[in-house]
Amino acid sequence: MKLSKRQRQPLLKEKIEENPFITDDTLAEEFKVSVQTIRLDRLELNIPEVRERIKHVAKQQYDTVKALPIEEVIGEVIDLELDKHAISILDIKNEHVFSRTGIARGHHLFAQANSLAVAVINDELALTASAAVSFKSQVKVGERVVAKAKVTKINDTRTIVEVQSYVEQVLVFKGTFSMFREEINTGEEAD
Numbered sequence: 001m002k003l004s005k006r007q008r009q010p011l012l013k014e015k016i017e018e019n020p021f022i023t024d025d026t027l028a029e030e031f032k033v034s035v036q037t038i039r040l041d042r043l044e045l046n047i048p049e050v051r052e053r054i055k056h057v058a059k060q061q062y063d064t065v066k067a068l069p070i071e072e073v074i075g076e077v078i079d080l081e082l083d084k085h086a087i088s089i090l091d092i093k094n095e096h097v098f099s100r101t102g103i104a105r106g107h108h109l110f111a112q113a114n115s116l117a118v119a120v121i122n123d124e125l126a127l128t129a130s131a132a133v134s135f136k137s138q139v140k141v142g143e144r145v146v147a148k149a150k151v152t153k154i155n156d157t158r159t160i161v162e163v164q165s166y167v168e169q170v171l172v173f174k175g176t177f178s179m180f181r182e183e184i185n186t187g188e189e190a191d
Contacts, residue, residue: 002032005041012041020053021078021089021146026168073119074111075147082122083159086149088112097141104139109173113163116149117177121159125182129158133175143167157181 003011008031015030016022024042028035042049075090090096096108110133118126139145146166153160158178165173 008033009041009045012038013045013047016042016047016053021050021144023050023144072115074108074115075145077116077119080119082120083151083154084120085151086116086120088116088119088147090145090147092139092141092143092145094141102141104141104143104145106135109135109139109145109165110175112145112147113149113165113173113175114177116147117161117163117175117179120149120151120161121179121181123181125180126159127180129178129180131175131177133173135173137167137170137172139167139172145172147173 012027012031015027024035024038027038031038039049047053073088075088077086077088079085079087090108090112092104092108096104098105110131113133114128114131117128144167147163148166149161149163151159152162157180159181161177161179163173163175163177164171
């Protein structure tokens with residue numbers, strides 16, 4: 001049964017608060033209305049489009065990337081706590097896919113995960129020493145990949161970073177990166 005505008009709008013607002021990265025297309029499918037109806041609802045509710053919501057979340061980042069310029073990170077970093085965790089998003093466009101199939105080339109998914117593993121390191125120099133990766137599902141043009149990096153181990157010169165990438169809630173890529181770093185920042189001052 002189709003919801004009335006009065007019923008739909010509070011639910012729409014709630015959905016967007018739960019997941020600020022949800023697209024108008026996904027919302028339209030969920031509520032069984034047109035994308036234009038979702039846009040009109042958002043306008044009435046003063047909810048910005050997904051790009052603006054992402055930028056707002058990105059401004060709330062805890063830290064800034066140290067190991068490379070932010071523009072060299074593949075995807076858009078939306079959350080970062082150095083030596084702990086990071087999240088980036090990558091919208092798959094025509095330049096990321098094979099022209100015949102519309103399926104994303106694996107090196108773009110790897111590059112997003114690898115650059116996020118570098119970005120999460122709290123050091124001026126961070127390099128990938130080794131990586132064990134697996135591609136779990138194909139990604140198609142028009143889909144949004146959310147990569148989540150988590151630092152699992154830090155020792156003298158290596159940091160282990162696990163990255164999992166998702167489209168919607170489906171795991172599409174998984175990688176464990178052994179990252180070389182120059183120094184370990186323990187947060188304590190040297191004597």
